[in-house]
Amino acid sequence: MNTWSLALRNVWRNTRRTAVTVMAVALSCAGLMLFGGYVSWAHIAGEVHAVMLSGHLQLFKEGFEEKGAGNPAAHALPNYEELRQLLVSDPVIGPRIELVTGQLLVQGMVSHAATQTSSTFAGIGALAGDIERVIRWNPYGLTEARDIPANRHLFATGPELADEDPEGITIGEGLARVLGIPPGDQAGANRPSLELMSLPPAGGLPNMVSASVRHTSIRAMEDLDNRLVVLPLALASELMFPGEPLHVTSVQLLLKRTADLPAVQQRIAELDARHHLGIEQRNCWEMNPNNVRSVGMLDMFFIFAFCIVAVVLVFTIYNTMMMGIVERTRETGAIRAMGVTRAGVIAMFVREGVVIGILGGGLGVVLGLVAAWCVNSSMILYTPPYYNVQAKLEIFCMRPPSIILASFLGCFIVAVVGAFFPARRASRMEIAEALRH
């Protein structure tokens, strides 16, 4: 007979009571795993979403953040290609980069001759293939919003821009309504043609370019929808800086791994100082602070939930152990008489808490994995706070695997703590009293 098999047998003395207690531990552990897995998913989804909106990092002309909003083109970087080469060929940054691209923000008037309508617009000039690569950056294999049937109407069926279509643009649905353009994909032959007009940043007469609408889209951000124009970078540059090389308001970097962001930012600061580039950096967290905040809130919820679970579990275990200890008072007196020390009595009962913790935690891990699998393989949709498309609820309780370990250990430690206090009480009984019980 060894001490652990004794503990196991003692634990199963009252089968029903033990089963209930083990189940309480198991459900707590599974609950923590599921919640932890959800929080983990939210972290990943928040990161992917932030990167999707703005890339990992954008480089602006110094002072852009402070003064650029009213006239972004006036704060454009005139040397996009040079900067691009510098970044791509840099030994620190180059290997960590997935993509370097440029964006030119423009503002102006758009008019639709066919319907005799016009409106102001806010334009994003971008490189056709690169937009898709930023939007679809998904190294974690998340279920993409565009793959969820409920979101289908939010996404254009084809790409917003195309290299072989230098005048093709995509406009927000709100803007399309103003301009009398029906929503959706525009048929090839009679695509609505628009005139875009803007004041050059240096002053002088307005410039004008022609464009034709490929799609209308909902960019999942209502306020932007009424003004949004997505147009080819070359067209935007031509509108603002006719006859000059490509200008951009920001150089956008997409990294292979988000973890490399600090190293890349530091290196860029060094390059800026060395080559007097006159740029400022804003990373995806700075540009999308809500993503950080809402995930931070979930972390707090998780801590809160853990505390509640821990308190309830401590009392459950305490109660179970206390009942067992009271029932075994005389027996405890007898083994004390035989020479078991107080510490030995504590060890005996704590060992039973350990057994309950291991059984419950182990069962909980299994239950949690099964439940996570069920959730992940069914299509549960909800609208996350920072993203107004439907998202599929996913639970990443194995990413990282330490979520499982932490849930197990959390419940295990709580079970042992819950057993310790009754065990200490048992050890403090007077032997003669216990034997008279």
Place this chain on the structure above:
Amino acid sequence: MPSIPSPPLVQVIDAHKEYVLGHRTVHALRGLSLDIPPGGFVVMQGPSGSGKTTLLNLIGCIDRPTSGRVLVSGQDTGVLADAALSAFRARKLGFVFQNFNLIPVLTAVENVEYPLRILGVAAAEARRRALAMLEEVGLAEETGQRPAELSGGQCQRVAIARALVARPELVVADEPTANLDSENGSMIIRTMRAMRDRAGTTFVISTHDPEVSAQADQRWQLRDGHLCAS
């Protein structure tokens, strides 16, 4: 004829034991002194409430006197801290209880091994000695049974085997036959005597049972916490 007097195994010196129950103080022992020689088969008799259990608890080092001293095997038990006293009991003492107090989740042989495991005896050796001990008390067939599967008499024999397996100097038995019928009771007493005769272990037994008293080679009569010799 003169013989070399062997020192007593147990010395109780002016022991008092008081229990405070609310405002009332119960004097369970009132200045009691006695010596028990090694190898004795000693019986404590007395009416209910006379202090037998209290005295046996002091002798068994599981309780301390309010005042006075208890020496066992030359050791003043009053000076030992709890852990040291536990170790002392494990080495020197065995217990037989009125209601057996076997561990219900352990088989007969595991129950008998238990004191050896407390002393740190290796598993195989403990098993061997426990089996031998069970055979000595006539339970060679029942070693794998749990207490619930044994009769009262068998349980008490397991308890005797458990009390003796670590070869203690002293076995304290508080009313060991009170929960048994007379036939089983006298068998238990015969078993204990046989053990005393074979191993020289000292027994201190409390009882109401005249048949048990008849086996004693020393009898003490307790009344209201005093000894009156008999």
